[in-house]
Amino acid sequence: MIDSTEMVKKVFTQKSGRVDTNRGDEYYNSLFENAKNRLSTLREQEPLKDIDMMDVIESEGVNRRDFMKWVSATTATLMLPPMFAPLVAEATELMNRVPVIWLELQDCAGNTEALLRSSAPTVDDLLFDVLSLEFHHALMAGAGHDAEHQLDEAMEHFKDNYLLFVEGSIPMGMNGNYGTIGPSGETFHDHLQRISKHAAAVVAVGTCATFGGVPAASPNPTGAVGVMDIVKGKPIINIPACPANPANMVGVVLHYILTGQVPELDSLLRPKFAFGYRIHDNCERRAHFDAGEFVEEWGDVGAQNNWCLYKVGCKGPMTFNNCSIIRYNEGTNWPIGAGHGCIGCSEPDFWDKYAYQRPMASANIKAPTGGVEKTVDEFGLGLLTATTVGIGVHAVASAVAGKKSGEEGEDK
Amino acid sequence: MAKKHLVIDPITRIEGHLRIEAIIDENNVVTDAYSSSTMFRGIEEILKGRDPRDCGLLAMRICGVCTGTHYQRSIEAVEHAFNVTIPKNARLVRNLIQGALYVHDHIVHFYHLHALDWVDITEALKADPKKTVAEAQKWAKVAGDRPWNASEDNYKAVQERVEKYIKQGRLGIFGNAYWGSKGFKLTPEQNLIGLSHYLDALEIQRELGKMMAIFGGKNPHPQSFVVGGVTCVQDIKNPARIAEFKQILKAGRKFTKQAYLPDVYMAGTMYADEALEGIGGGLGNFMSYGDFNMDDLPFYEASKLFPSGIVKNKDLSKVYEVNQEKITEDVTHAWYEGSTNLHPYDGETKPNFTGFGKKEDNIAYLDTENKYSWIKSPLYDDERMEVGPLARMIVGVAKGDERISKYVTTFLKNGNLPTKVLFSTVGRTAARAIETELMCDVMMEWCDELASNVAHGDLSTWTEFDFDSVSGDVQGYGMAEAPRGGLGHWVKIKDGKVANYQAVVPSTWNAAPRDYKGRLGAYEASLVGTKVANPDQPLEILRTVHSFDPCIACAVHIIDTNGKELGVYKVDPIGGTSRA
Numbered sequence: 001m002i003d004s005t006e007m008v009k010k011v012f013t014q015k016s017g018r019v020d021t022n023r024g025d026e027y028y029n030s031l032f033e034n035a036k037n038r039l040s041t042l043r044e045q046e047p048l049k050d051i052d053m054m055d056v057i058e059s060e061g062v063n064r065r066d067f068m069k070w071v072s073a074t075t076a077t078l079m080l081p082p083m084f085a086p087l088v089a090e091a092t093e094l095m096n097r098v099p100v101i102w103l104e105l106q107d108c109a110g111n112t113e114a115l116l117r118s119s120a121p122t123v124d125d126l127l128f129d130v131l132s133l134e135f136h137h138a139l140m141a142g143a144g145h146d147a148e149h150q151l152d153e154a155m156e157h158f159k160d161n162y163l164l165f166v167e168g169s170i171p172m173g174m175n176g177n178y179g180t181i182g183p184s185g186e187t188f189h190d191h192l193q194r195i196s197k198h199a200a201a202v203v204a205v206g207t208c209a210t211f212g213g214v215p216a217a218s219p220n221p222t223g224a225v226g227v228m229d230i231v232k233g234k235p236i237i238n239i240p241a242c243p244a245n246p247a248n249m250v251g252v253v254l255h256y257i258l259t260g261q262v263p264e265l266d267s268l269l270r271p272k273f274a275f276g277y278r279i280h281d282n283c284e285r286r287a288h289f290d291a292g293e294f295v296e297e298w299g300d301v302g303a304q305n306n307w308c309l310y311k312v313g314c315k316g317p318m319t320f321n322n323c324s325i326i327r328y329n330e331g332t333n334w335p336i337g338a339g340h341g342c343i344g345c346s347e348p349d350f351w352d353k354y355a356y357q358r359p360m361a362s363a364n365i366k367a368p369t370g371g372v373e374k375t376v377d378e379f380g381l382g383l384l385t386a387t388t389v390g391i392g393v394h395a396v397a398s399a400v401a402g403k404k405s406g407e408e409g410e411d412k
Numbered sequence: 413m414a415k416k417h418l419v420i421d422p423i424t425r426i427e428g429h430l431r432i433e434a435i436i437d438e439n440n441v442v443t444d445a446y447s448s449s450t451m452f453r454g455i456e457e458i459l460k461g462r463d464p465r466d467c468g469l470l471a472m473r474i475c476g477v478c479t480g481t482h483y484q485r486s487i488e489a490v491e492h493a494f495n496v497t498i499p500k501n502a503r504l505v506r507n508l509i510q511g512a513l514y515v516h517d518h519i520v521h522f523y524h525l526h527a528l529d530w531v532d533i534t535e536a537l538k539a540d541p542k543k544t545v546a547e548a549q550k551w552a553k554v555a556g557d558r559p560w561n562a563s564e565d566n567y568k569a570v571q572e573r574v575e576k577y578i579k580q581g582r583l584g585i586f587g588n589a590y591w592g593s594k595g596f597k598l599t600p601e602q603n604l605i606g607l608s609h610y611l612d613a614l615e616i617q618r619e620l621g622k623m624m625a626i627f628g629g630k631n632p633h634p635q636s637f638v639v640g641g642v643t644c645v646q647d648i649k650n651p652a653r654i655a656e657f658k659q660i661l662k663a664g665r666k667f668t669k670q671a672y673l674p675d676v677y678m679a680g681t682m683y684a685d686e687a688l689e690g691i692g693g694g695l696g697n698f699m700s701y702g703d704f705n706m707d708d709l710p711f712y713e714a715s716k717l718f719p720s721g722i723v724k725n726k727d728l729s730k731v732y733e734v735n736q737e738k739i740t741e742d743v744t745h746a747w748y749e750g751s752t753n754l755h756p757y758d759g760e761t762k763p764n765f766t767g768f769g770k771k772e773d774n775i776a777y778l779d780t781e782n783k784y785s786w787i788k789s790p791l792y793d794d795e796r797m798e799v800g801p802l803a804r805m806i807v808g809v810a811k812g813d814e815r816i817s818k819y820v821t822t823f824l825k826n827g828n829l830p831t832k833v834l835f836s837t838v839g840r841t842a843a844r845a846i847e848t849e850l851m852c853d854v855m856m857e858w859c860d861e862l863a864s865n866v867a868h869g870d871l872s873t874w875t876e877f878d879f880d881s882v883s884g885d886v887q888g889y890g891m892a893e894a895p896r897g898g899l900g901h902w903v904k905i906k907d908g909k910v911a912n913y914q915a916v917v918p919s920t921w922n923a924a925p926r927d928y929k930g931r932l933g934a935y936e937a938s939l940v941g942t943k944v945a946n947p948d949q950p951l952e953i954l955r956t957v958h959s960f961d962p963c964i965a966c967a968v969h970i971i972d973t974n975g976k977e978l979g980v981y982k983v984d985p986i987g988g989t990s991r992a
Contacts, residue, residue, distance in 0.1 A: 106453055108965050109427040110476025113632040116520070116614075117621045124614040128577055133584045137424055141528045141589035143954055144420040150588040171452070178452045181422070181429065214453060214473040221454030243476065243632055298638050299874030304645050328630035332622040338629030338636040339643030343469060351458075356466045357638065 038260040079273040091258040099132040099158040105188045107168025110243040111206040118246035119330040164199035169208040173223030201235040210238040217351035238269040242345035248274040279316035282324040313357040314341025321346040425525040428964025445939035448785040459913040464490045478894040479632035485890035489901040493888030499872040502641035504862040511855045512623035517895040518848045523613035529955035531606035532596040539604035541567035547601040551674035560671035570608045595951035641874035665852035676845040692837025692956040694938030696726040698803035703893035721807040728810040738793040744928040756902040759914035785925040798934040799897025799921045802843035840959040883908040
């Protein structure tokens with residue numbers, strides 16, 4: 001089993017340089033001061049819960065040294081310099097001051113399942129000691145009007161202070177009536193608008209909530225869109241992937257507590273700490289790509305020797321995400337580890353553009369000849385620009401996107 | 413006293429959006445019940461026109477809970493159409509991933525989605541930790557094992573943790589529930605055991621999720637099945653990976669034997685009156701599609717761990733064979749056009765939304781005389797069926813399957829229970845626990861089988877096929893079981909593209925509305941006859957509905973996209989309890 005902590009350290013101590021995440025001393029010094037002030041303000045606030053996080057951590061059998069080890073890895077995951085580690089530790093201890101409301105809209109509950117598998121902190125710490133999880137359809141005890149009152153009360157009590165997590169897309173077809181909720185038959189659209197109104201920030205979890213995901217795949221029968229197409233005038237953080245990695249959910253919460261602001265985001269509103277580089281940059285099979293060793297078909301000699309999956313459709317070179325580093329289920333594995341190519345699940349429209357088991361003809365990836373990396377990098381940049389433009393017309397684009405045309409076939 | 417009309421919406425601790433309406437008489441007994449659902453995604457429509465080799469990945473997203481099951485069924489349907497039989501390693505890996513889901517899902521269901529219908533956590537704080545140890549020992553003994561984590565210190569720690577939590581005034585996800593209801597029957601000590609295991613199960617399920625990830629890449633939504641086999645060669649080649657899988661499985665088995673089964677005995681005994689009366693029993697017709705191929709014979713010829721079959725009217729003396737051609741879907745009370753019963757290959761979905769019925773005090777009631785749900789009513793040979801773990805156990809016993817009969821008989825014997833208790837809410841919950849123990853045991857064997865097969869040099873994980881020659885004009889189905897019951901995908905392929913795609917899933921069978929003959933769906937039938945202690949806190953209704961482990965996003969996934977406006981969707985009230 002691979003130690004994800006070690007992986008994180010390795011990646012962040014090597015000279016990658018491909019994605020410039022170092023913002024310079026001035027930026028970090030200023031952020032550090034902000035974070036320090038923020039934490040001292042939080043310290044003075046009336047705690048929601050009278051719990052000493054260190055007590056909790058120690059009662060779980062984790063000693064201070066292990067905790068600090070986790071903190072340093074988390075600091076690295078958040079792409080912050082080591083000087084932030086003590087502040088991350090302090091932020092963790094103050095996590096119980098962040099109330100969370102979690103909505104399920106046009107979803108499959110995959111992100112809820114992912115949240116349940118959170119390992120740092122574990123889900124029982126999340127539920128009992130860390131977050132004030134005020135409303136969560138799939139986990140809460142109350143039902144019917146009791147559940148509804150719980151939501152209303154939490155919104156009032158934590159007005160302008162709660163983080164709103166949204167799982168699932170929002171159907172806009174048929175006047176939004178493909179999904180309704182609430183006593184007055186509120187559409188998902190109106191429901192989201194009402195509950196996001198007094199949120200401190202809105203976190204779209206999973207690719208359905210960020211970019212429309214599965215329901216928005218061509219021909220997008222319900223006119224599904226993501227949260228950022230609906231909610232305006234609020235900080236929005238997108239944590240795409242299908243499902244989103246719980247490490248990135250917790251990372252966003254930590255960063256928020258630490259700095260009082262959303263983490264630095266890319267043009268698709270994804271935190272750069274998680275989506276600042278491509279799967280391909282840190283892939284365990286990368287050496288085989290560089291050496292020109294490919295799996296040509298499932299189960300062949302290449303597959304048995306863990307060669308590069310590009311030719312059986314891996315979209316790692318086009319996909320921005322940190323799963324090659326943090327993996328899933330506490331570092332147990334990840335799709336490429338299990339011999340299946342990346343399907344690009346953290347990118348917009350990936351169901352129509354990436355999620356098939358053939359290489360992308362338009363990728364223009366020339367492997368394994370000289371100058372490969374340059375070509376691949378150019379592609380990566382080009383793609384990012386293209387999707388940035390694409391997002392503005394996202395709903396339209398996905399509706400007209402051809403499912404397969406012109407995207408198949410190998411690149412010789 | 414007039415009859416009361418209860419509206420419970422949302423039903424929480426489920427996947428998806430479900431509404432239950434129940435009519436109760438002057439004695440607070442349910443005389444009529446209606447199950448309804450909303451929310452569409454249109455996944456079958458999205459699958460049309462795609463390359464059949466890619467369907468599995470998208471079809472899996474029908475559900476994030478039965479994750480991997482839809483993936484497998486979709487890929488099997490395509491393999492069936494192509495007539496491709498997968499190699500032994502692939503079969504074993506798929507069985508292990510599917511088995512991991514059963515164990516994981518059942519434990520999450522019992523503790524995190526169902527337990528709070530039986531366990532009052534506020535009462536747990538009144539328990540005497542010392543007496544609790546004795547109580548835990550008592551039930552573990554019935555189950556034939558040592559008790560899980562049963563020490564005075566542990567119980568005290570749990571109480572302190574939760575007390576602290578409650579004192580702070582914000583109960584979070586435990587807020588505003590039916591605490592203190594007369595519907596709860598456990599003693600404080602028993603409640604404390606349940607609460608303690610609720611917490612432990614949060615931890616256990618996190619570990620159990622890793623089993624799927626070992627061979628599947630991640631959990632939820634694994635990513636290692638392809639048409640023709642699996643991709644996880646390096647994980648089956650590595651004995652340490654199989655050992656890791658086994659290690660987690662062992663921990664799961666220990667928890668199942670020391671906590672889950674004793675807790676089911678405990679709850680079952682305390683709610684035994686209801687079980688003996690058959691409360692929540694429902695339709696009495698049970699169907700299993702069958703699951704887990706035990707050998708490498710071609711499609712639907714392999715022997716199964718859970719045999720397929722049908723038992724009618726609770727009569728265990730006769731079993732009928734399942735013939736997929738006899739499955740049809742009726743839409744008389746569902747918001748679709750037509751009433752003809754079509755087979756899934758020819759499935760038709762023309763929405764015809766007719767809205768709700770009367771509206772009062774900002775609550776709209778279902779128009780139950782007409783159409784009132786987006787879920788269709790599937791029929792088998794023109795009969796209503798219940799699917800799920802209880803159906804699997806009942807069909808297994810009726811078919812004389814040795815392994816299943818042994819586990820069911822042992823369970824009943826240890827608890828000194830008559831067979832008829834199975835036909836109830838308690839029985840449905842017990843069947844799931846029995847099945848979990850069986851799965852844990854049999855998966856140990858599969859791990860060894862896989863390790864041994866690989867050790868003997870068989871690294872084959874994929875069967876080659878020529879896509880162009882097999883994907884001309886073909887059709888196939890993948891029928892097996894999800895943790896919640898029979899799940900099938902039907903696909904028609906033409907010129908290498910999907911021409912038609914339909915799924916008939918467990919919650920379609922169980923959560924369906926009435927059919928064209930006015931016969932009730934499984935949830936509806938199971939609620940009739942249930943007595944509610946307090947109509948303002950319809951705990952008993954939740955308990956029975958949860959015993960099916962509802963998974964509604966799976967059941968509602970079909971829409972028509974031919975530009976037809978469905979009319980105005982008027983209202984979907986979350987009215988809680990109201991009176992009419």
